[in-house]
Amino acid sequence: MSGPLSSVGAVAASELFSSYEPGVAYDEMFDASGMPRPHCHELMQELLATSAPELLQYQAEADRSFLTQGITFTVYGDDQGTERIFPYDLLPRIITASEWRGVERGLKQRLTAINLFLKDVYHEGRILSAGVVPRDLIRSCRHFRREMQGVAVHRDIYVAVAGTDLVRLQDGRFVVLEDNLRVPSGVSYMLANREVMKRVLPGLFDRYEVAPIAHYGQALLATLRALAPTRTDPSIVVLTPGVGNSAYFEHAFLAREMGVPLVEGRDLLVHDNIVYMRTTSGLRRVDVVYRRVDDDFLDPLAFRADSQLGVAGLLNAYRAGNVSVANAIGTGIADDKALYAYVPAIIRYYLGEEPIIDNVETFLCSDPAARQHVIENLDQLVVKAVGESGGYGMLIGPHSTAAEREQFRVKILADPRNFIAQPTLSLSQSPCFINDRIEPRHVDLRPYVLYGDDITIVPGGLTRVALRKGSLVVNSSQGGGSKDTWVLQD
Amino acid sequence: MLLSRVADNLYWISRYLERAEHAARVIDVRLDLGLDRHGPVGGWDFARIYSALRMTVPETPPSNPAALVDSTVFDLANPESVASYVTAARYNARQVREEISSEMWEELNSLFLRLKQAQVDGVWSARPHYVLKLVIEGVHLFQGITDATMEHGEGWQYLQVGRFLERASATAAFLDLYFRDGSMAADGGGHKDHREWVGLLRSCAALEAYCRCYTADLRRERIAEFMLLNAEFPRSVRFAAARIEASLRGITQLTGRGVGGRADRVAGRLHATLDYGQVDEILSDDPEHYVEGIIRYCSQIHSALYQSYMAYPIESALPA
Numbered sequence A: 001m002s003g004p005l006s007s008v009g010a011v012a013a014s015e016l017f018s019s020y021e022p023g024v025a026y027d028e029m030f031d032a033s034g035m036p037r038p039h040c041h042e043l044m045q046e047l048l049a050t051s052a053p054e055l056l057q058y059q060a061e062a063d064r065s066f067l068t069q070g071i072t073f074t075v076y077g078d079d080q081g082t083e084r085i086f087p088y089d090l091l092p093r094i095i096t097a098s099e100w101r102g103v104e105r106g107l108k109q110r111l112t113a114i115n116l117f118l119k120d121v122y123h124e125g126r127i128l129s130a131g132v133v134p135r136d137l138i139r140s141c142r143h144f145r146r147e148m149q150g151v152a153v154h155r156d157i158y159v160a161v162a163g164t165d166l167v168r169l170q171d172g173r174f175v176v177l178e179d180n181l182r183v184p185s186g187v188s189y190m191l192a193n194r195e196v197m198k199r200v201l202p203g204l205f206d207r208y209e210v211a212p213i214a215h216y217g218q219a220l221l222a223t224l225r226a227l228a229p230t231r232t233d234p235s236i237v238v239l240t241p242g243v244g245n246s247a248y249f250e251h252a253f254l255a256r257e258m259g260v261p262l263v264e265g266r267d268l269l270v271h272d273n274i275v276y277m278r279t280t281s282g283l284r285r286v287d288v289v290y291r292r293v294d295d296d297f298l299d300p301l302a303f304r305a306d307s308q309l310g311v312a313g314l315l316n317a318y319r320a321g322n323v324s325v326a327n328a329i330g331t332g333i334a335d336d337k338a339l340y341a342y343v344p345a346i347i348r349y350y351l352g353e354e355p356i357i358d359n360v361e362t363f364l365c366s367d368p369a370a371r372q373h374v375i376e377n378l379d380q381l382v383v384k385a386v387g388e389s390g391g392y393g394m395l396i397g398p399h400s401t402a403a404e405r406e407q408f409r410v411k412i413l414a415d416p417r418n419f420i421a422q423p424t425l426s427l428s429q430s431p432c433f434i435n436d437r438i439e440p441r442h443v444d445l446r447p448y449v450l451y452g453d454d455i456t457i458v459p460g461g462l463t464r465v466a467l468r469k470g471s472l473v474v475n476s477s478q479g480g481g482s483k484d485t486w487v488l489q490d
Numbered sequence B: 001m002l003l004s005r006v007a008d009n010l011y012w013i014s015r016y017l018e019r020a021e022h023a024a025r026v027i028d029v030r031l032d033l034g035l036d037r038h039g040p041v042g043g044w045d046f047a048r049i050y051s052a053l054r055m056t057v058p059e060t061p062p063s064n065p066a067a068l069v070d071s072t073v074f075d076l077a078n079p080e081s082v083a084s085y086v087t088a089a090r091y092n093a094r095q096v097r098e099e100i101s102s103e104m105w106e107e108l109n110s111l112f113l114r115l116k117q118a119q120v121d122g123v124w125s126a127r128p129h130y131v132l133k134l135v136i137e138g139v140h141l142f143q144g145i146t147d148a149t150m151e152h153g154e155g156w157q158y159l160q161v162g163r164f165l166e167r168a169s170a171t172a173a174f175l176d177l178y179f180r181d182g183s184m185a186a187d188g189g190g191h192k193d194h195r196e197w198v199g200l201l202r203s204c205a206a207l208e209a210y211c212r213c214y215t216a217d218l219r220r221e222r223i224a225e226f227m228l229l230n231a232e233f234p235r236s237v238r239f240a241a242a243r244i245e246a247s248l249r250g251i252t253q254l255t256g257r258g259v260g261g262r263a264d265r266v267a268g269r270l271h272a273t274l275d276y277g278q279v280d281e282i283l284s285d286d287p288e289h290y291v292e293g294i295i296r297y298c299s300q301i302h303s304a305l306y307q308s309y310m311a312y313p314i315e316s317a318l319p320a
Helices: A038-048 A051-071 A097-121 A135-139 A187-200 A202-206 A218-228 A248-258 A314-319 A331-336 A339-351 A368-376 A402-414 B005-032 B045-053 B065-074 B082-094 B104-123 B129-149 B154-180 B191-203 B207-214 B220-230 B237-255 B262-273 B280-287 B287-310
Strands: A073-074 A084-085 A088-095 A162-165 A165-168 A172-179 A236-239 A269-272 A272-278 A281-285 A288-291 A324-326 A381-385 A394-396 A417-425 A429-434 A437-442 A448-451 A455-456 A462-467 A482-486
Touching: A038 A088, A038 A202, A038 A394, A051 A084, A073 B065, A084 A455, A088 A097, A088 A162, A088 A187, A088 A429, A097 A162, A097 A172, A097 A324, A097 A331, A097 A339, A097 A455, A135 A339, A165 A187, A172 B104, A172 B280, A187 A202, A187 A218, A187 A248, A202 B065, A218 A236, A218 A248, A218 A288, A218 A324, A218 A455, A236 A248, A269 A281, A272 A314, A272 B005, A281 B262, A288 A448, A314 A324, A324 A331, A368 A402, A368 A417, A394 A402, A402 A417, A429 A462, A437 A462, A462 B104, B005 B045, B005 B065, B005 B082, B005 B129, B005 B154, B005 B191, B005 B287, B045 B154, B065 B082, B065 B104, B082 B104, B082 B129, B154 B220, B154 B237, B154 B287, B191 B207, B207 B220, B220 B237, B220 B280, B237 B262, B237 B287, B280 B287
Parallel strands: A088 A482, A236 A288, A288 A324
Antiparallel strands: A073 A084, A162 A448, A165 A172, A269 A272, A272 A281, A381 A394, A381 A417, A429 A437, A448 A455, A462 A482
């Protein structure tokens, strides 16, 4: 393939694109012949009329805005508790209306099936008896919560908020890489990116008809209200582990967007199976807890006794039906990376439909044949620990050293249930402003799916960018950044 | 409805900012006056700054103004430095971002960032006036933004109580220092006393207001009257006491708690003492005892506030 721009004289002359290498991945902006895709013409025009110094200035404005707003995350493993801004890329990632419709239908289908699955697993277990999902897989899952067995969950909504990770393959198809069904984060960056985009590049934004996303806070509030057990005017809180948590900014942001209190475990208490918060005018009852605290830390009486982040007695209040917790306790079994491989079968089982969005091919190391294949092809595959997230505990075969592969071989053989492997995907690439040039970088997409009275998805999501050249890891903890995501309206 | 922890955070945001502002002004004024002293070139004595700021003098005291500024303004290892106060205020604000306006947060955050940048620049220790001014202005801006953008409800009242309680006790402690070391003992009229008195008034941002009230004729009993008993000057103890009492009453109403709780009573008594105080009596009687009484009242109000709204026993609040 020749350079993507060689066919457009004016473009080739542009300094900005002089180091744009096409690569083998799907390019979000240019087609295989190097021409801008139709929906990117306007963006191209705008970029050709802009100089590198101007873009640098816009970048500085955007960075400053994030810093003064305090839109930062805390880096773990750094004693200083350093707050960093999440790197923001100026250029939008654009998704057409028709592409989005497919994504939206697929996500709704998936979340519907996953909720049916969770209800089934914690009650009759029909899908296990039918042999569609192996019983062993559930029992051996670190995130399975025995305490939830037989517990009635209000309206059977286990996962009220999901942040599904999608990637686009070489043929342009979106596939699901991970279902994040516990406490998915990043939605505040989606909203903040849009705010900054509209301030920094209003002219470019105005050239497009972009679906708005600012109503996310209201949509989340409506979802949480729908979960309230009984009372007509439910009191809702956001539960955060506290200011030291890496996503603290987001917790405060969402509480502010919804106009509800942001509480820590020490603000709550349980008496006679009713949850209260301690206010200046005495104790006030709480009906719905949007918790951003992991299961393990939620209730020291039920789970980890050493946790100071949770509320003693919360599980009992929950089981008594006096409070709703979103997401429900124990949803982690459905986003176990080994269970992931069964989601297509789960969709077929409960809905009798073919999955609209495919999975990535996945090898479960617990299966002897698959394990053999994984061990023999470690240099080709991506290996992931099933219970990890945030890009930790991963081996990316093609970018690994022999020593790292050997380490993983030993780990896999010692605990096969704990590992899965997937082919190394070439994630789609999107133009990014790097130093003073526009270069392609790999991206994914995390839309946020809300399940209350019905399933709502604000159009778009968080596009994460692997800012290091050639890197496939988009996690903020691993040198990732993000960019604004535009879903176009018809 | 306000979480007890949030009330606590709001209260400390303004206490810390008030401390930062007071410390910045005291340092600025003392360094400026120090240049006018009679004494050997370069022979600085910083003991008075430390006592004015209620700080412990370090084992190896700074030998020049730049070293003093490094330790009392920039040093985050010193919990009583201006930067530590601003950092603590920001830390508290970060925990109540859903309660305060974005404008308030952004101003406080940018004050924090500007101060950090000033330290990184490294050129300001030797010429600290601009940095100290930046802090004072940042605090004023924050207060203006607070009044303009936050609803004047319960949360706002805690910000007021924190600010004026800190101000009342800091001003009282500052006067106490002058009473105790004798520079307010009697009308001396000498150069040294005059310079000290100017320093006192400037440290409380009171010199201009004093002059408008009494002309530039500085007298001991007038200064004491102005700083303790003036009803209109926002940095006098009486003014602060009136605001503390009003805010506590507001909180009582907004929380539906019964009137006449301990905090209300102590604040009312403090306010009345100052409302009906007579400066000649105070000075002829035992002025040190008087200002120490004010400080005691302030700490009683602080504990009563905690007992009523923040750290009340759960048993007392459970439904019967």
